[in-house]
Amino acid sequence: MSDVLPTVELVADGTTAFPAGPRVVRFADGHAADDGRLVRAAREGDRAAFSSLYERYARVVHGLLLARVGRDNVEDLVQDVFLTAWRRLDDLRDPAAFGGWIVMITRNRAMDFHRRTAEFVELPENLPVPGGAAERADAHAALEAIRALPEAYRETLMLRLVEGLSGPEIATRTGLTPASVRVNLHRGMKLLREKLQR
Amino acid sequence: MSDDLSRDDYLWTAAGEPDPEIARLEALLAPYAHRGTLPPLPARAPRRRALHVVLPIVTAAASLALVIAAAWFTSTARPPGSWSVQSLAGAPAVAGSPIAGPSRLAVGQALTTDAQSRARIAVGEIGRVDVEPNSRVRLIRSRPGEHRMALDRGRIAAQIWAPPRYFFVTTPSATAIDLGCAYTLDVDAAGAGMIRVTHGWVAFEYEGRESFIPQGAVCATRPGFGPGTPRFADAPARLERALPVLDFSALADPRRAAALADLLASARARDALTLWHLLSRGTPEERAKVYDRLVTLVPPPASASREAVLRADRRALDDWWNELGLDSASWWRVWKSPWRE
Numbered sequence: 379m380s381d382v383l384p385t386v387e388l389v390a391d392g393t394t395a396f397p398a399g400p401r402v403v404r405f406a407d408g409h410a411a412d413d414g415r416l417v418r419a420a421r422e423g424d425r426a427a428f429s430s431l432y433e434r435y436a437r438v439v440h441g442l443l444l445a446r447v448g449r450d451n452v453e454d455l456v457q458d459v460f461l462t463a464w465r466r467l468d469d470l471r472d473p474a475a476f477g478g479w480i481v482m483i484t485r486n487r488a489m490d491f492h493r494r495t496a497e498f499v500e501l502p503e504n505l506p507v508p509g510g511a512a513e514r515a516d517a518h519a520a521l522e523a524i525r526a527l528p529e530a531y532r533e534t535l536m537l538r539l540v541e542g543l544s545g546p547e548i549a550t551r552t553g554l555t556p557a558s559v560r561v562n563l564h565r566g567m568k569l570l571r572e573k574l575q576r
Numbered sequence: 577m578s579d580d581l582s583r584d585d586y587l588w589t590a591a592g593e594p595d596p597e598i599a600r601l602e603a604l605l606a607p608y609a610h611r612g613t614l615p616p617l618p619a620r621a622p623r624r625r626a627l628h629v630v631l632p633i634v635t636a637a638a639s640l641a642l643v644i645a646a647a648w649f650t651s652t653a654r655p656p657g658s659w660s661v662q663s664l665a666g667a668p669a670v671a672g673s674p675i676a677g678p679s680r681l682a683v684g685q686a687l688t689t690d691a692q693s694r695a696r697i698a699v700g701e702i703g704r705v706d707v708e709p710n711s712r713v714r715l716i717r718s719r720p721g722e723h724r725m726a727l728d729r730g731r732i733a734a735q736i737w738a739p740p741r742y743f744f745v746t747t748p749s750a751t752a753i754d755l756g757c758a759y760t761l762d763v764d765a766a767g768a769g770m771i772r773v774t775h776g777w778v779a780f781e782y783e784g785r786e787s788f789i790p791q792g793a794v795c796a797t798r799p800g801f802g803p804g805t806p807r808f809a810d811a812p813a814r815l816e817r818a819l820p821v822l823d824f825s826a827l828a829d830p831r832r833a834a835a836l837a838d839l840l841a842s843a844r845a846r847d848a849l850t851l852w853h854l855l856s857r858g859t860p861e862e863r864a865k866v867y868d869r870l871v872t873l874v875p876p877p878a879s880a881s882r883e884a885v886l887r888a889d890r891r892a893l894d895d896w897w898n899e900l901g902l903d904s905a906s907w908w909r910v911w912k913s914p915w916r917e
Contacts, residue, residue, distance in 0.1 A: 394910055403608035413884040422653050422891060423619075425617055429613070429614050432614040436610050436612065436614075437609070437610045439610075440609070440610035440612070441610070444608065449608065453612045456610070456612055457612065457615045460614060460615070461615060461617070461618075464617050464618075465618075467723050482740055482755075485776070486736075486737045486738065486776075487737070489737055489758075489775060489776075490737035513604065516604055517604040517605060517607070517608070518602055520604050521605060521608060527898075536866075538587065538590070538805070539598070539601050539602055539605050539608060540605045540606070540608050541609050542590065542602070542606070542609060543590070544589055544591070545587070545589065545590075546589075555898055555899075558898075558901065560584075560588055563584065563587050564584050564587070564747065567584065567587055567598070570601075571597065
């Protein structure tokens with residue numbers, strides 16, 4: 379095993395040894411400082427500043443939600459998350475911690491969604507995905523295969539393969555260490571390949 | 577694995593020579609990516625303005641708000657800062673009076689259940705708490721940004737969907753701080769408690785001693801000691817038996833050496849959660865043994881030298897924590913500061 383990789387025990391069923399929790403938050407210093415500046419401006423009512431925060435984090439929020447709830451609800455929930463953040467900006471004690479804070483809101487919003495709907499909303503097969511029927515079926519199968527992975531892999535792969543973030547970008551925006559992201563991508567991709575080959 | 581990692585350069589960088597399979601998946605999945613736009617934002621009052629500019633406006637608004645609030649509270653007869661309560665079974669009592677239908681629990685009031693009764697509390701808009709039989713809870717505070725209750729005895733099941741640090745449960749031996757989670761909390765007649773986290777994270781804190789408990793883990797607490805060390809619910813039986821000895825005995829207790837040896841011998845990589853907490857507890861000799869065992873389970877980063885960890889250097893401990901695969905330490909450092917500092 380490469381020495382840059384932390385030890386993460388895998389158990390027999392392929393789930394991580396440690397449960398996935400609210401993984402949030404260590405940003406590069408400059409990134410966090412920019413977030414802090416934008417949050418302070420947004421608190422004063424600056425919509426453009428909040429729009430910049432949206433640009434930075436919308437894909438992360440979207441990817442995390444897509445890993446947890448049915449796709450037909452994701453866009454609405456993304457809007458909910460950002461409206462909640464806008465309303466509650468004054469509650470954020472450390473403006474530089476915006477990234478971790480909105481990731482936490484996102485996960486809680488997904489949990490709340492499940493609490494209210496009681497059951498997982500399955501992905502409809504008639505999604506507006508371009509291409510022919512075979513391509514749509516492949517896309518659907520790939521998305522479902524990712525969703526069937528353990529949470530840590532599911533979220534990271536969703537951000538990489540669906541939202542198009544690179545590994546370093548995922549680490550910066552979610553607060554995971556780069557080594558953890560790399561492990562999650564590598565092991566998640568390995569599991570995904572196995573699932574798709576069955 | 578390292579041989580495979582070289583194939584994953586494209587997976588990691590999203591640039592350079594594409595891996596054909598990954599590129600195919602990207603193309604297939606790209607239509608699912610975020611395409612939305614920021615919704616219209618409601619007006620947001622500026623937070624700070626020169627006092628002389630806003631004072632007349634604030635005064636007028638406050639007067640109007642008082643009138644409206646008085647009318648509203650009068651019309652609803654709802655005590656300010658109260659929580660709604662409903663009976664789930666039997667006849668729970670609020671302030672000593674049995675309730676049958678929807679009721680309110682005001683600040684300072686107690687809700688009690690007997691052996692046949694259960695109740696559900698709506699914690700403002702941030703979550704709910706089910707109060708199980710033979711329990712007594714009190715509402716201590718309820719205001720925007722802080723909801724605090726006490727569990728004197730019995731069991732509650734809490735589900736909170738607010739951001740972290742909005743919801744606190746005080747017990748006789750520790751305070752549970754919600755970090756976005758669902759959990760059950762038991763307190764017995766002697767004030768000893770046990771928390772079981774089913775989703776997210778909970779922090780357990782008492783007079784500077786703190787434990788961070790992820791989903792799937794449990795943590796006990798005792799009067800006079802505060803929170804014990806968290807462990808995963810599926811921890812080996814030997815570890816489970818040893819932990820209370822280490823957590824709730826005097827440092828000179830002769831049982832500790834055998835308990836620690838048992839715990840360390842039975843610990844799995846997954847039990848790094850437990851060992852990490854023990855790095856800053858117990859005697860220096862005990863902590864050194866914990867260090868030596870944890871090194872074999874989760875290699876520490878360079879910054880977490882033996883010397884730094886054994887003198888409880890926070891950065892060293894945090895850096896090692898970050899290798900456990902649980903979470904970055906920085907996020908709970910962010911959230912904990914309001915109740916510690």
